[in-house]
Amino acid sequence: MKAIAYTTYGPPSVLNMVDIEKPTPQPDEVLVKIHATTVTAGDVRLRSSNFPPIAWIFVRLIYGLFRPKKEILGHEFSGTVEAIGKDVARYKVGDEVVGTPTMLATGSYTEYLSIPENRKKGVLRLKPKSLSFNEAAALPVGGMTALFLLEKAKLGRGQNVLIYGASGSVGTYAIQIAKAQGARITAVCSGSNLDMVKSLGADATLDYRSQDYSLLEEKFDIVFDAVGKTSKSKASKILKQEGRFASVQALTSPGQRHLEVLCELADKGKLRPFIHKTFPLQHMVEAHQYVDKGRKKGNVVIEVDNDG
Known part of the structure; x- marks a missing residue:
């Protein structure tokens, strides 16, 4: 073979x-x-x-x-x-x-x-x-990573979530998973990808090349670094007092349950x-x-x- x-x-x-x-x-x-x-x-x-x-x-x-x-x-x-x-x-x-x-x-x-x-x-x-x-x-890989880290950050309904690097594999799953949980999503990526992340469910978008997300006046429950290119110290500027930072640079250990959840979301039409x-x-x-x-x-x- x-x-x-x-x-x-x-x-x-x-x-x-x-x-x-x-x-x-x-x-x-x-x-x-x-x-x-x-x-x-x-x-x-x-x-x-x-x-x-x-x-x-x-x-x-x-x-x-x-x-x-x-x-x-x-x-x-x-x-x-x-x-x-x-x-x-x-x-x-x-x-x-x-x-x-x-x-x-x-x-x-x-x-x-x-x-x-x-x-x-x-x-x-x-x-x-x-x-x-x-x-x-x-x-499996991008989807389970996104789900594992969002669960660790205690993703919940009605939360305000910013996803940095939203157009990559992990980011595109994070948008859909957070949307399925009833969160409001701000997606940060390059300008050429803004329409794409909107189509996946982002409520607001930001071009990282022209605007620094850490200068936003809005506060977030979760800042999710989906590409490993920002930092907790920078994200803390826009996090709520009890807000949480999650990053793909952290160790992850997703398992069978995470794949089951993703497949169920897919079959319900909430993730693709x-x-x-x-x-x-x-x-x-x-x-x-x-x-x-x-x-x-x-x-x-x-x-x-x-x-x-």
Whole structure:
């Protein structure tokens, strides 16, 4: 089967199409034919080993000091169950699923994944019927991150929420999740993306290039940094006395419950992944080059086959 692998850290050109053996599911595993995956910020950082100096050595010790330990990237996927082990109870052949390959030996830049039905890390669930394979593939990482951090910030009905970096993957989910909870949302992004974030549910918008959000007279219950490019000290200028700051730079540990909530919101028509660009698997280098530019809106999806 085909997969995209890298054996050294560096620019997108280190990614190569390779042939590897198709996995055979163990008794407790589900074999998934991958239809779509994505290029996340995590994929780009791991490929390039672009981490802050204080974290660089720790990340390298975990993921490979001199070369990547895990040669196939990819943090989320959608697909169809092709085979199941004899002990699998919750899935059957033909089921459409969505999930993450967390803690598996390989990521989702491949045609097939064999996944344990039960595991402590990573998620797997039937795909929401309301979403296409392409949309479902983009749901777990950005969506679960946004939901986890907003819950930690105690998001509630009627709150005033400012989302900084609202046009990225996490930001686009944060808008929709907060809107579904009955919050009022101010979305901060570049001027070219203002119409897009309005279409997702933002009540007010602000172009960060022409206006400093910290100078707003309005006060907020939550300031959510969805791109890791602002600070708690700056956000505190517009937070209410009991207001809370949340950032994607914080440690997160979302799990199966978070994916369940997102899928329920999707099936209720309250959440839909925003896909900016789609590339075929064989154009993975081009997709990473695009994300490297830092102007990605929402999600970039990789079609592994023609069923996405």
